Amino acid sequence: MRLAFTVATLAAAAAIVSVFFAARRRKQHKFASSSCYLHSEQKPQCAFKRVVADNSYAPFKHLSNDENASNSHPFEAEITALLKNPQPEIDLGTEMVDLEMKDSYVWVHTEMQLKELVDVLSEERFFAVDTEQHSLRSFLGFTALVQISTQEEDYLVDTIALHDFMAILRPVFANPSICKVFHGADNDILWLQRDFHIYVVNLFDTSKACEVLSKPQKSLAYLLETYCGVTTNKLLQREDWRQRPLSEEMVHYARTDAHYLLYIANCLINELKQLDIENSCSEDKFHFVLEASRRSNMICLQLFTKEIDASPGESSALSLFSRQASSHGFPSISNETQIQIIVRQLCAWRDLMARIHDESLKYVLSDQAIVALASKPSASHTEIYKTIAQTDINMKMGLSSFIPSPSPVVCSHLNDLRHLLANKLVNDDIYSMILQKCLGQNGSCPLSIFNYALLVNSNLRPTLVHKQPGPKNPKQYSRKASRDLFVQKFSCKSPVYHNCRIYANDGRLLCYCDQRKLEWYLSRDLAKLVDEEPPAIMLLFEPKGRPEDEGNDFYIQSKKNICVGCGEGNHYLRYRIIPSCYRIHFPEHLKSHRSHDIVLLCVDCHEVAHAAAEKYKRKIAVEFGIPLYLRRVVHPGQGADEQIEERGVSPLQLRTAAMALLRHGPRMPVNRREELTEIVRRYYGGRDISDEDLERALQVGMTPHERRRFEKKSGFSFKHSTESTATMPEQDNHADDFGNSTLASDITVNGSVSAALHGNTITVETSDYDENSDTAVNVDNSCLSRRHANGHSDLSYPLNDEKSTRAEHNSKLSLLGHGPHGKQVVDHLLKEYGEDGIREFCQRWRKVFVDAVNPRFLPAGWDVKHSGRRDFGEFSVYNPDKRAAAVGRE
Numbered sequence: 001m002r003l004a005f006t007v008a009t010l011a012a013a014a015a016i017v018s019v020f021f022a023a024r025r026r027k028q029h030k031f032a033s034s035s036c037y038l039h040s041e042q043k044p045q046c047a048f049k050r051v052v053a054d055n056s057y058a059p060f061k062h063l064s065n066d067e068n069a070s071n072s073h074p075f076e077a078e079i080t081a082l083l084k085n086p087q088p089e090i091d092l093g094t095e096m097v098d099l100e101m102k103d104s105y106v107w108v109h110t111e112m113q114l115k116e117l118v119d120v121l122s123e124e125r126f127f128a129v130d131t132e133q134h135s136l137r138s139f140l141g142f143t144a145l146v147q148i149s150t151q152e153e154d155y156l157v158d159t160i161a162l163h164d165f166m167a168i169l170r171p172v173f174a175n176p177s178i179c180k181v182f183h184g185a186d187n188d189i190l191w192l193q194r195d196f197h198i199y200v201v202n203l204f205d206t207s208k209a210c211e212v213l214s215k216p217q218k219s220l221a222y223l224l225e226t227y228c229g230v231t232t233n234k235l236l237q238r239e240d241w242r243q244r245p246l247s248e249e250m251v252h253y254a255r256t257d258a259h260y261l262l263y264i265a266n267c268l269i270n271e272l273k274q275l276d277i278e279n280s281c282s283e284d285k286f287h288f289v290l291e292a293s294r295r296s297n298m299i300c301l302q303l304f305t306k307e308i309d310a311s312p313g314e315s316s317a318l319s320l321f322s323r324q325a326s327s328h329g330f331p332s333i334s335n336e337t338q339i340q341i342i343v344r345q346l347c348a349w350r351d352l353m354a355r356i357h358d359e360s361l362k363y364v365l366s367d368q369a370i371v372a373l374a375s376k377p378s379a380s381h382t383e384i385y386k387t388i389a390q391t392d393i394n395m396k397m398g399l400s401s402f403i404p405s406p407s408p409v410v411c412s413h414l415n416d417l418r419h420l421l422a423n424k425l426v427n428d429d430i431y432s433m434i435l436q437k438c439l440g441q442n443g444s445c446p447l448s449i450f451n452y453a454l455l456v457n458s459n460l461r462p463t464l465v466h467k468q469p470g471p472k473n474p475k476q477y478s479r480k481a482s483r484d485l486f487v488q489k490f491s492c493k494s495p496v497y498h499n500c501r502i503y504a505n506d507g508r509l510l511c512y513c514d515q516r517k518l519e520w521y522l523s524r525d526l527a528k529l530v531d532e533e534p535p536a537i538m539l540l541f542e543p544k545g546r547p548e549d550e551g552n553d554f555y556i557q558s559k560k561n562i563c564v565g566c567g568e569g570n571h572y573l574r575y576r577i578i579p580s581c582y583r584i585h586f587p588e589h590l591k592s593h594r595s596h597d598i599v600l601l602c603v604d605c606h607e608v609a610h611a612a613a614e615k616y617k618r619k620i621a622v623e624f625g626i627p628l629y630l631r632r633v634v635h636p637g638q639g640a641d642e643q644i645e646e647r648g649v650s651p652l653q654l655r656t657a658a659m660a661l662l663r664h665g666p667r668m669p670v671n672r673r674e675e676l677t678e679i680v681r682r683y684y685g686g687r688d689i690s691d692e693d694l695e696r697a698l699q700v701g702m703t704p705h706e707r708r709r710f711e712k713k714s715g716f717s718f719k720h721s722t723e724s725t726a727t728m729p730e731q732d733n734h735a736d737d738f739g740n741s742t743l744a745s746d747i748t749v750n751g752s753v754s755a756a757l758h759g760n761t762i763t764v765e766t767s768d769y770d771e772n773s774d775t776a777v778n779v780d781n782s783c784l785s786r787r788h789a790n791g792h793s794d795l796s797y798p799l800n801d802e803k804s805t806r807a808e809h810n811s812k813l814s815l816l817g818h819g820p821h822g823k824q825v826v827d828h829l830l831k832e833y834g835e836d837g838i839r840e841f842c843q844r845w846r847k848v849f850v851d852a853v854n855p856r857f858l859p860a861g862w863d864v865k866h867s868g869r870r871d872f873g874e875f876s877v878y879n880p881d882k883r884a885a886a887v888g889r890e
Contacts, residue, residue: 036438036445037408038357044242045142045358048163048449053194053306055139055355056453059567060306063197072856078176078201079300086293099228101154101259105251109158111165117148117155121172124150126179126204128261131188132241132254136363136403139354139450140306143195144241147258154255159195160242166196176202181265183207183220183257185299186558193304205296206261209268212292213275214507214538216530220257227267228260268292286508295509298557298860305567305857312431313347315570320347320367342374342421349420352431353409356438358450364409368395377421381414384421412444487603491571496600497559501536502527504543511555554596554861565605565853572600575609577849578842579617581822587830590838596866597842605853612852616845617818626824633700635684649682651700658698662691839867 053060063074073079108117121127128149135141146157159166173180173192180200182188184207192198210218224230236253246254272288279286309315320343350365357364365388372391376383385406392405410417416437438445439455498514502521518537521527527537562569576583577597584591601609621628632648657676665673680689680697689697829837846864849855 036357036412038446041408043137043358044160044244045138045163045450046448047160050164051195051449052197053140053304054453055358055450057306057308058453059308060194060304062193062303063199073199073301073303075174075199075201076301078174079297082176082202082297083294086290086297099260099263101252101255105154105156105255107156107158109161111162111168114157114162114165114168117157118168118172120150120153121148121178122175124178126181126262128181128258128265129188130182130254130257130261131191132237133187133191134240134242136240136360137242137358139358139360140194141191141360143191145246145254147254149255149258149262151262154259156251156254158244160244163195166198169196170198173198174201178202179204181206181261183223183261183264184218185296186302189299189302190304200300203296203300204265204269204293205299206265206268208295208299209265209272209292211295211501211503211509212288212507213268213271214503214530218531220261223264224256224260227264230256230260232256291508295556301860303857305562305569307569309351309570311348313344313349313351316351316361316367317344317347318570320371338377339374342377343370345420346370346373349417349434352434353413355454356435356445356451357409358448359407359409363403364407366392366395366405368392369405373417373421377423379418379421381418384410384414384418413438483603487571491573491603492561492600495561496572496574497561499534499558501531501534503530503536503538505539505541507538509556510539510543512558554859554863554866557860559859560857562600562857563602563605564599564855564857564859565601565608567857568602568605572602573606575599575601575606577609578845579613579818579822581818582826582841584819585823585826586838587835590835596862597846599855599858599862601853605855609849609853612848613845616848617821620825621821624825624828626821626828628818628821630820633683649679653679654683654697654700658694662694662698842866 062072106113106117108114128147130147131143132145132147133141134144142163143159146159148155148157157166172178179202181204182200183205185200185203185205189200189203192200206220206223207218210223215222221232221234224232232253233249236250239250241250269289269292272292275288279288307315317340321340346365347370350361350370353359354361354364369388369391372387373379373384376387379387388406388410392403406414416434435454437443439447439451445451496514497512499512500515500518502510502513502518504510515535518527518535521537521539522529526541527539530536530538560569561572563572575598577599583597617628620626630651633651633654634648657679660668661673661676661680668676677689680694681687683697683700684693826838829841833840843864843866846866850864
C-alpha cells in the first residue's frame with residue numbers, strides 16, 4: 001500500500017510538473033519575442049533627458065522667437081543682412097607660424113567647462129568647427145562630438161555627456177560678428193539644428209571657397225595634404241563615435257579636421273584676395289572674396305526637416321520596387337503583386353520598429369533581406385532566421401559587416417515578423433496594434449524620450465497600407481486609393497535635381513544641372529571634368545553672361561528633392577507656377593532654360609496650388625475679357641447669320657454626344673438617343689446626321705495627339721476623313737481691349753483648322769491632318785506657329801472688328817483647353833506693355849502661388865520679383881536678334 005501510494009504520488013507530481021513545463025514551453029513559444037533586447041542593452045542616447053527631434057511623425061519644430069513662426073528660420077534677418085551687405089573683408093589674421101599640432105587639448109564634458117568655452121569663444125573673431133555623427137544605432141542620428149579650434153587651443157566637446165546643455169553654445173554660433181569656419185557645412189548646419197537648436201550665423205565654408213577658386217578638388221583631405229602636408233585616414237569617419245573613451249587615433253583624427261581649418265581658410269582667402277587685385281582693372285566687377293562669403297552664408301538659411309512618408313516605410317518600398325524592376329525583378333514573377341504587398345508590409349514594420357527602438361533602418365532589417373523574406377511568406381522561425389542571416393552574409397561589405405544578423409530587433413520580435421509574413425497580423429489598425437504591443441501598458445519594449453511621442457502624437461501618424469484593406473468608409477478609402485494611384489503614376493520616379501555643377505572657364509560657377517547635361521558638354525569636348533563627387537565640369541569656351549550679373553542667384557544654388565511647400569521628400573511632382581497655357585507663348589528668351597518657376601510639390605500641396613491657379617485664371621479671364629474656354633462650335637454650312645448663335649453647341653457637349661452615339665447608340669433608350677442626336681444636329685444646322693458626321697463631330701477641335709491617345713485608349717479607329725467646321729464666339733464685347741486687331745490672311749493647309757469671323761462669330765474649319773506638317777508645334781512644348789504663303793511665321797491670334805476675314809488656327813491646339821485664351825492674353829501683354837508686361841504678369845502668378853501654398857522650403861535665391869532676364873550668346877538659337885535675322889532671310 002505504501003509503495004503503491006508512493007508511486008501514485010510520484011506519478012501525479014510528474015504529471016503536474018509535465019503539465020507545468022508544457023504550459024511554460026507554450027507560453028515561451030508564444031512570447032518568445034516579447035522580451036525586448038533594450039531591457040538589457042543601454043544605448044548612450046538613453047541618458048538624454050530631452051531631445052529636439054524625436055522619432056514620431058510630428059513635423060520638426062524650429063526654435064522660434066517673438067517675430068518668427070516656428071517653421072521659419074529664427075535668424076533669417078541676420079543672415080539676409082550678411083547676404084545683402086557682406087563684410088568687406090574676412091581677415092583671419094596673419095599666417096600661423098606654428099602649424100604643428102600640440103599634444104594637449106581640452107576635453108569638454110561638464111557644464112562648467114562648456115560655459116568656460118563659451119566665454120573663450122565670445123572673445124574670438126573666428127573659430128573652426130567640425131562635427132562627428134553616429135547614425136547606425138539611431139533612427140535620426142545624433143551628434144556624438146563637436147570639435148572647435150581657435151588659434152590657441154583645440155576643444156573636443158563631448159556632446160553625449162553634454163547633450164542637455166548644448167544650448168549654452170547657441171548665442172556664440174548665432175553671433176553675426178564672429179565668423180565660424182566649416183568645411184562642407186551643408187550637413188553640419190542641419191545636424192546642429194536637429195540636435196540642439198543651434199543656428200549658425202556668419203559662416204565661411206572652405207568648400208565654397210574651393211568652388212570659387214576652381215580647385216581641382218574640394219575635399220578636406222585634399223586641402224590638408226596640399227596646404228599642410230597632412231594625410232588623414234578617412235575610414236575613421238565610420239568609427240563608432242559613441243564610444244568613451246575615444247582611442248588616440250580617433251582623437252587625433254577629430255582634432256586634425258578642425259585644427260588646420262583656420263590655416264587653410266586663411267590661405268584660401270589670400271588667394272581670393274589676390275584674384276580680386278588682379279581683377280580690379282577689368283570691366284568685370286566680380287569680387288571673389290565676397291562671392292565665397294555669400295555662398296557660405298546661403299548655407300546658413302537651410303532648415304532641418306524630417307522625412308515623413310505618406311505611410312510608414314513607403315519610400316523604402318518604392319525604392320525597392322524601382323531597384324528590383326531595373327535589375328532582375330522579384331524572385332517569383334508569377335506572384336509579383338503579392339510579393340510587392342508583403343514588401344510594403346515589411347518596410348512598414350521595419351519603419352515602426354526602427355522608430356520604437358531608435359535604430360537605423362539598415363540595422364533593423366536590410367533591404368536585401370526584405371526581398372528574400374517576401375518570397376517566403378510561409379517561412380518558419382528557423383527559416384526566417386536563416387534567410388536573413390544568409391542574405392546579409394552574401395551582401396556584407398564595409399560598415400554593414402559590424403551589424404549582427406539577424407538584428408536584436410528581429411530576434412526580439414521574431415513571432416510578429418512570422419505572423420506578418422503569414423498574413424496573421426490583419427487588423428483595422430495594425431499601427432495601433434504594434435504600438436500597444438510594444439509600448440502599451442503591458443508592452444514588451446521600454447518607453448523612451450525618442451518613442452514616447454509615437455503614442456502621444458498617434459493622431460499625427462500616416463496611414464499604414466494594409467494587405468487586405470477593409471475600410472469602414474468606402475468613399476474615404478476610394479479617395480486614399482485614388483491619391484496613392486496618382487502618386488504612383490505621376491510622381492517623379494528619380495531625383496529631379498542632381499546638383500551637378502557647371503563652371504565658366506574663369507572658374508566662376510554658372511549653374512547647377514543634371515548629369516545628362518554634363519555628359520552633353522563632355523561628349524562634344526566643350527568642357528572638362530574637374531570634380532567627380534558631386535560631378536562638376538569647366539567649360540572650354542567663354543559663355544555669355546553670368547547668373548550673378550543677371551541678378552539670377554537662384555541658378556547657382558544647390559536644390560533639394562523635396563516638396564517646397566511642406567518638405568515631403570518621398571514623392572513629388574513638377575509644378576509650373578506660371579501655367580503652361582501662358583508660358584508656352586512667351587518669347588523664347590524669356591522662357592528658354594528658365595527653371596525658376598518650376599518647383600517640386602507633393603500631391604497635397606500640388607492640389608492646393610492647382611486650385612488656386614484655376615481660380616486666378618478665372619480672374620484673369622474677367623480682367624482681360626477673354627473667356628477660358630471655347631463656348632460654342634457650329635458647322636460652317638449654316639452661314640453667317642444670327643441663327644448660328646442659337647444653333648451652336650459646346651464642343652465638350654458635341655464630343656460627348658458623338659462618342660456616346662457611336663459606341664452605344666443602338667442600345668440606348670430612345671429618349672436619351674434622341675436627346676444626344678439633337679445636340680449633334682444643332683452643330684450641323686438641324687439636318688439629319690450619319691455615322692460619318694458623328695466621326696467628324698467627334699474630332700472637332702481634337703489635336704493629333706488627342707486623336708492618337710483616344711484611339712489607343714478606346715480601341716476606336718476613325719474610318720472617315722473629316723472636313724467640318726466650328727465656330728466660337730467673340731469675347732463678349734471686349735474686342736476694344738485689344739485694339740481691334742485683324743486676323744491673318746486666309747489660308748488652309750492639311751491638318752489645320754481655318755477660322756473665319758462673321759460678325760460676332762469665328763468659324764473654325766478642320767480638314768484631314770498631316771502629322772508631319774510644320775503648321776503647328778505641340779502646345780505642351782513650344783509656341784504656336786502659323787505659316788503663311790510668304791513663309792513668315794505669325795504668332796498672333798487676336799480678335800477682329802466688323803470685317804469678315806479668314807485665319808489659320810493651330811490644329812494642335814485643343815479647342816477644349818486654355819491654349820487659345822493664353823495666346824490672346826500673352827499677345828495683348830506684349831502689344832500693350834512689351835516684355836515688362838510679361839515679367840509683371842509672372843510676378844502676379846508667383847504671388848498667387850506663395851499665398852496659396854505658403855512654401856517653407858523654396859530653394860535659396862527664389863524670388864517673387866525674379867526678373868527672368870537672360871543674355872544669349874551670338875550663336876545661340878534663342879538669341880532674339882539671331883531669330884529676327886533668320887526670319888528676315890526667309
